[in-house]
Amino acid sequence: MKKTTGFDRNQTRQWHPATQAVRGGTWRSEQGETSEALFLTSGYTYDSAESVAARFAGEEVGMTYSRLQNPTVAMLEERIALMEGAEACRAQASGMAAMTTALLCQLSAGDHIVAAKAAFGSCRWLVETLCPRFGIESTVIDGRDNDAWEKAIRPNTKVFFFETPANPTLDIVDIRHVCAVARAHGITSVVDNAFATAVLQRPLEYGADVVAYSATKLMDGQGRVLAGAVCGTEKFINEVLLPFQRNTGPNLSPFNAWVVLKGLETLDLRARRQSDNALAVGRAIEGRVARMLHPGLPSHPQHDLAKGQMDACGPIFSFILDGGRPQAMAFLNALELVDISNNIGDSRSLCCHPASTTHYGVSADARADMGVEEGMLRINIGLEDPRDIIADLEQALTRVGL
Numbered sequence: 001m002k003k004t005t006g007f008d009r010n011q012t013r014q015w016h017p018a019t020q021a022v023r024g025g026t027w028r029s030e031q032g033e034t035s036e037a038l039f040l041t042s043g044y045t046y047d048s049a050e051s052v053a054a055r056f057a058g059e060e061v062g063m064t065y066s067r068l069q070n071p072t073v074a075m076l077e078e079r080i081a082l083m084e085g086a087e088a089c090r091a092q093a094s095g096m097a098a099m100t101t102a103l104l105c106q107l108s109a110g111d112h113i114v115a116a117k118a119a120f121g122s123c124r125w126l127v128e129t130l131c132p133r134f135g136i137e138s139t140v141i142d143g144r145d146n147d148a149w150e151k152a153i154r155p156n157t158k159v160f161f162f163e164t165p166a167n168p169t170l171d172i173v174d175i176r177h178v179c180a181v182a183r184a185h186g187i188t189s190v191v192d193n194a195f196a197t198a199v200l201q202r203p204l205e206y207g208a209d210v211v212a213y214s215a216t217k218l219m220d221g222q223g224r225v226l227a228g229a230v231c232g233t234e235k236f237i238n239e240v241l242l243p244f245q246r247n248t249g250p251n252l253s254p255f256n257a258w259v260v261l262k263g264l265e266t267l268d269l270r271a272r273r274q275s276d277n278a279l280a281v282g283r284a285i286e287g288r289v290a291r292m293l294h295p296g297l298p299s300h301p302q303h304d305l306a307k308g309q310m311d312a313c314g315p316i317f318s319f320i321l322d323g324g325r326p327q328a329m330a331f332l333n334a335l336e337l338v339d340i341s342n343n344i345g346d347s348r349s350l351c352c353h354p355a356s357t358t359h360y361g362v363s364a365d366a367r368a369d370m371g372v373e374e375g376m377l378r379i380n381i382g383l384e385d386p387r388d389i390i391a392d393l394e395q396a397l398t399r400v401g402l
């Protein structure tokens, strides 16, 4: 019997990810609406004083306040958890809210965190600037070096934190190895999976404990809203993350949750097509740039590792021009189809100069150390016909003398 209202988690657990992306977590009201309902409400009403008391006491199921629960947000959380193969998920106001919550909910003064140095600028800030302010020690290492993780462990190490592929260097971290080292030492591994999503890479299957997202990127995929999510075991989400989230409030708006639910319906299609397009474009321009950083191409030093842990390499790659910042900027200014934009995951092709934008806040030394060179450009390949994208990049390369 097909249910038209309500939601049966056990029935949906067995579906494959592409099915989950369209249907997982759908909860229908008594109206039987096809598309997920948007519950744009901050509060709830109750039939009696006793009923609200029972809900606050946890003796009656039901929502009490949208910082604690909201039906539209809950649908998104259930869908992401099902796609990820996670026991539980909590949505966050943005990717950085997700990273901050995932780390601070479990760290205290006196603890130590080890993180990969190739990372989104704000993730580096979180680890190297915010954590130490609250007495949490941090060590930043080359995440590609498997031995470096174990060497950095101290008696008080609580968390390993990395993204793979990394923004914007496209460094790959060996998820299986690093998460196994973490497990062996009772350390919690937190993986920022924004560049891949569950469609292309499922860190939990490789032993990760927590997967954190900027859903602003591929999940929304159409450049509309900021959103984030953290996935993990029920124990971690309910006992460690929830007390932090409910009391500090980095919650996702129901409207933004609804937009991301719509985005997830096409995520599988978009992620695969954009990955194919990114490969075609990468191959076409590789011979004309000084260095290509594309995990899907054999020239990437970690190509085999990327192939071993990803279904496809995603829509984003970077490349270096020999002429440094002036040539990189001239290249951006010469683009006609591709937009100059620091967003990624969008269905439009977007290109940016990380050293002066996404990684502007990171010191010049740290940028050089993590490989964010002055001549580096990062590109997100969209859903346009790859022939048009290639033609645009080729004319821009010609105009800057390449």
Ligand SMILES: *Cc1c(COP(=O)(O)O)cnc(C)c1O
Residues within 6 Å of the ligand: 094, 095, 096, 097, 099, 120, 123, 163, 167, 192, 194, 195, 213, 214, 215, 216, 217, 226, 227, 228
């Ligand atoms: C964009 C991004 C973030 C931050 O996400 P927001 O939604 O912009 O807050 C974190 N990690 C990675 C890898 C990102 O690309």
